[in-house]
Amino acid sequence: MADYLKGKQTEDKSDSISIEKHLEDINAKLSNVLTKSDTSILKNLIKDTLEEVKDKFLGSLIKRLEILEGNLFDQTKEIETLQKLVKTKNNEIDILKQKLDDANLKHAEQLNDLEQYGRRNSIRIAGLPSDSENQPSAAVADEMASLLTKKLGMPIATTDIDVAHRLGKFAKNKSRPVIVKFLRRQTKIEIMKRAQMLKGSRLFITKT
Known part of the structure; x- marks a missing residue:
């Protein structure tokens, strides 16, 4: 029995030595891989992997940049189109403003001519009694x-008179002046020649 146990211990010891030897062999092989010719292979593999990763990353980045550049280009063209449209509308507004100014000026001139023409046949009389509201x-x-x-x-x-009306706002105990426009200018001329006949009557005739 003692011999059997002794033999078993010797066998176990032998197995332990065998495992250790295998580990040493593995370590030696790994050391050999990392330190000799396989080292360059590993480096090249890592380099190739990094290059591949870099290429994919750069490709993705470039694609995104191209998309952004395309969007920016489209937006720039749209802005340019809007700017041209605004410029066109501003020009149209300026033209309309000029036409409106010209029309207002012409209208003012026509009103002035009409007013001047109306004054040719009109007189103003102050001191006329019997004033009343409305x-x-x-x-x-x-x-x-x-x-x-x-x-x-x-x-x-009355048929010689085109229109006659009081001037200003009605007030009690006051007599508003009157504007009289005649149908014929000659009637006004004759009246103005005789206006001095009203002297002392508290009536005053003047040109408009």
């Missing part, structure tokens, strides 16, 4: 025809 133009014309016929001694009918 006095109709026809009533003022009747009163003016009667007064001028009586005071100036010239036959003036």
Whole structure:
């Protein structure tokens, strides 16, 4: 029995030595791989792997940059189109403003001409009595025809008057002046020649 146990221990020891030897062989082989010709292979493999990773990364990055550049180009073209449109609209607005200014100027000139033409046949009379609020133009014309016929001694009918109206806002105990426009300029001329006949009557005739 003792011999058997002794033999078993010897066998186990032998197996242990065998495993250690295998480990040493493996370590030696690994050392050989890392330190000799296989080292360059490993380095090249790592280098190739890094290059591949770099190429993929750069390819992805370049693709994204191309997409961004394309979007930027499209946006730039759109902005340029909008700028041209705004410029065109501004030019159209400037043209319309100029036309409006010209039209307003022409309108003002026409109004001025019309006003001047109207003044050619018009007189202004101050001191005319019988003023009342909301006095109709026809009533003022009747009163003016009667007064001028009586005071100036010239036959003036209501039909000789184009329009007659009070000026300003009505106020009690005051008599607003009157503008009278005649159909014929000659009527105004004759009245102005006789205007001095109203001296002392508290009536005053002037040109408009």
